[in-house]
Amino acid sequence: MDKYALLVRLQAKKGKEAEVDKFLRDALPAVSDEPDTSVWFALKLDQSTFFIFDTFPDENARQAHLSGKIAKALAERSSELFSKTPEIEKLDITAVKMPEVIQY
Template identity: 45%
Template sequence: MPTGDTHSEPNGAPTVGLMVQLTARPGREDDLVSFFRDAIPDAVAEPDTLTWMVVRSGPNTFYILDTFTDDDGRQTHIHGVIAERLREQGPNFLDDVSIVPTEVVAFMPSTV
């Protein structure tokens, strides 16, 4: 559980995140995939969003995994363009959404 200590690490490592489980409506999975692929530039444009990825664990189950520099960055993302579009368009292709705020306890930076 998040401890509330949401300061930014000096080395730029993320301190907080979001784990969002989404269940696509049957037959609308490809629409959800397209929505997220189209959202990549919006995620890149958020300076405090350090990582943003969408993974699939089953035919219609997806997870968004985000990390942020601090809670302010997380709140900016929650109220940002991607979330707004998902609130508007999501009812067309989603059955369920569950959002869990997280605390980053270990992080391996990319070597790329």
């Protein structure tokens, strides 16, 4: 079971909501290429608030993800897409209930 996670809050600029949504959908192939990113969700709370939640087996995997393609793309497009700097929270997973295989 993974013990490490990230929760990233993204606040889209007014008029950029659809671009943020597309950015997150387009990120899926890149994160799929990360063997140690076990779970990755792109979530939408309301019209302009998005989250990324992902899990990792160890701290090295989490750090690798933070240095990966998605993190770099977020940094490059941050001022264009977001009204404030993405908020990245490092979390420790304490309990989980999940089927063996989840595919969307």
